[in-house]
Amino acid sequence: MSTIVQTLTEFVADIVDDSRVAIPPDYSGVAMAATRALILRGARGLRLVAVPQAGFQADILIGAGCVASIETAGINLGEYGLAPRYTDAIQRGELRVIDATCPAVHAGLQAAEKGIPFMPLRGILGSDLLRVRPDWRVIDNPYGDHDPIVLIPAIRPDIALFHAACADRDGNVWVGVRRELMTMAHAAARSFVTVESVSDRNLLEDPALAAGTIPGLYIDRVCVAPGGMRPLPFGDDAGDAAALSTYARGAASPEGYAQWLAGWLA
């Protein structure tokens, strides 16, 4: 059952160390306020799954030492450039990167959503990704004739962690067109969602809103965190470009990152 918790501290308490945590890309619904709470609680060993690519959130968590591995199709800070803490952690051998390609992450989550062990996927053949991803198998398409096809195993995160506009008292969560959040929630064992607000009206009763709503059936924790995606843009909030820029510049060095982090956590 969905539980609405009162504080972010409570909210992140059950995102235990070593959890496999699925996170959305910067343009979707990133739980930044919860990320801060995770760092404050000293989370360690998180195995991130970026759906399908990562940005500020992952870079910040990596810099803070919370992350053991990240499965991702890519990572950068968008118009703000490369992800400096990620690059640094790799070069220091402190981060395991599980390289993917965007549709493979989506397919792996869809396989988990459907309760099947794998999903076939076209393309990818000839890529060195097949060399570094032995879990991606190539079989002969049973419906073809000498037709190799890649299989992607199911990705079953322990937790899907994201931010959304609105929840209701039954734990239904409105995500609108950001359906990758719904797939994440279906695929993950549990879903933790921060929201701008909680509605007293059941979201599923409104036919327009229902179409973009994840049923409470899949949602385990909800916490109200207004502006919980800041400084990233969200909905009509254009985000805080200056803050993002400050991060990108600061995080270029370990010292700059430490200083930025101290300020963020203060």
Next chain:
Amino acid sequence: MSTIVQTLTEFVADIVDDSRVAIPPDYSGVAMAATRALILRGARGLRLVAVPQAGFQADILIGAGCVASIETAGINLGEYGLAPRYTDAIQRGELRVIDATCPAVHAGLQAAEKGIPFMPLRGILGSDLLRVRPDWRVIDNPYGDHDPIVLIPAIRPDIALFHAACADRDGNVWVGVRRELMTMAHAAARSFVTVESVSDRNLLEDPALAAGTIPGLYIDRVCVAPGGMRPLPFGDDAGDAAALSTYARGAASPEGYAQWLAGWLA
């Protein structure tokens, strides 16, 4: 590109004989007015794919001699009982039934949507469906150990045919929570949609409506047909129970059906 056509006669003209046509179940968005137009134009040899089960629409089309085959997980008239024209056509050897199970139809369409040749699916093992569906293969799960799993080949309809509440001038179509209509549209080569009305406002510009909207990218023909799902219920319209009951009683015999049909087409 999406074309908004003015008459149902024009609308059905391109649903040529022998087309493989995907149709939704009675509780979704059935294009009944277009069905009438199809019969008026004398359609023949349609290969229906029921997503995932069929009802009044299929029974009516079968009775009118429009259907060569139907792939379906089942067919009945809901609370109004068995599908009489279907049963009769089978017993006269005039209809090819391709027996399925609901999730296999969905999986086959998802495979087409993803452009992959097949989708694995759990369950089904031990069912005689595997005997009558040689196209459903059983392989040893490459990620398991002596773990047989069923494969469902992609279902790629020529046409997805359905009814929806609203379209806009760009051919975007709002279906709300009836996402099987979206999967049908993604999977089919072309989609033909009747709607209650056409909005002058772009549906994708409204964040609430966008979540339940099929982009015009997938829609080929739109035709305004208010009440186009009658006598089935649709949205706030409870449907015409008396008319459905009249059909179920009449269609019990070939003569009764012929009389009912003459009245419907008149």
Next chain:
Amino acid sequence: MARRLARMSAYTDEELMAVTMARLLADSQHVAVGALSPLPATAALLARARRPGLRVTILGSRHHNPFTDGGRELFDCAAQGRIDTFFLSGAQIDGQANINLVGTGDYAKPTKRFPGSFGSAYLYSLVKTVILFKPEHTPRVLVPRVEFVSAAGVSPPHEYRPGGPRHLVTGRALFDFAQGRFTLKSVHPGQTVEDIVRETGFDFDRGAVGATPPPSGDELALLRGVVRREVADTYPRFAAKAFGV
């Protein structure tokens, strides 16, 4: 079926079956009911009326259907292990709990053609507890061997099968199913064990056979009040005739 039997009971046959099925839901957190299943819907809504924490999903209902990912979501959800109990029936059911929803005689030229397997071939394997229900309890439907296996009652040990049939509720009795065999648990009021043996086309085990408790006053009050109203929302024709007054 709704007509009172000669015994002039204070409840309908549907009410007795619904109550018997509802009592099997005690360990369930999420019960789902397929399309065109008014009796299971009644049972699930009764269980929920007694235990509000129970999650009940009824396909075809506007108020008890939380799904927002299209027709596939019920099936995906089942494969994820998020549904504890589902209900299935069969035009034929045999002693290995195989069910037939397709037809009799030769498949290509059936003597009798039924509507089709719907989701059974899949859900029967994946939902932890499947409750079979069949108002008609005669050798015509409870057969030694179904003529088409829509969904298999048992699977070889190596096959992935987290779920399967656990109970069978008919108009005469309640059976449990385990290790590939039905066991008669209780006979409904007015029935004897001998009646059951005579009317059942397959062999079954008998342990300590009890009497199915009739609906209690509380259960009847709920059934005829809130449950009937909720059922009518999806199944108006059923609700109009299945409940006593």
Next chain:
Amino acid sequence: MARRLARMSAYTDEELMAVTMARLLADSQHVAVGALSPLPATAALLARARRPGLRVTILGSRHHNPFTDGGRELFDCAAQGRIDTFFLSGAQIDGQANINLVGTGDYAKPTKRFPGSFGSAYLYSLVKTVILFKPEHTPRVLVPRVEFVSAAGVSPPHEYRPGGPRHLVTGRALFDFAQGRFTLKSVHPGQTVEDIVRETGFDFDRGAVGATPPPSGDELALLRGVVRREVADTYPRFAAKAFGV
């Protein structure tokens, strides 16, 4: 890159590349642009400004992104054959059109780590026409052999591959790609064929090498008007510096 070159051209390097890429879209009905691709977005929006029937999908844009089925829809749509043209780049690109977006040196301990392959491994095979773009045209990036194949330029004949690379637009030249080889088609203003040979780390064919036509007055007017405004919607930082005045 945005600074005017010494030749004092009347347009920026970005404008020239965008115009050159836009001209390659004449046969396309649906052009899609990935995330973080301002130059391809500019090219696609320019092509659309000249041919309003052209469908342009820009990931990350609020106005040019029609998708409503989550992050996977672009990829599903590509596999369905509904996208005619896509753009990709590479930290390294080699003469077989292999691209590297992962890193250099040993994979386990890279000397240089790039952001990752994103959708390239998939889209490169499935979208009919892929246009490669790379502002930097030096032997450092145009290499004989990439150190990691994010996506392969060519495939064995039996592999399912409806699409692949067809063109490469750099800051110096335009190449076509066919039968596993690049062919130099035209050099940009201020460049000679010898410059291209010297600055290209891989071997390529030469037919009748032309001169890349500079942006026309019409093209520049569109670029600096409607296109710049549309690009700024998704890429404000790029739009602020990439266009001339």
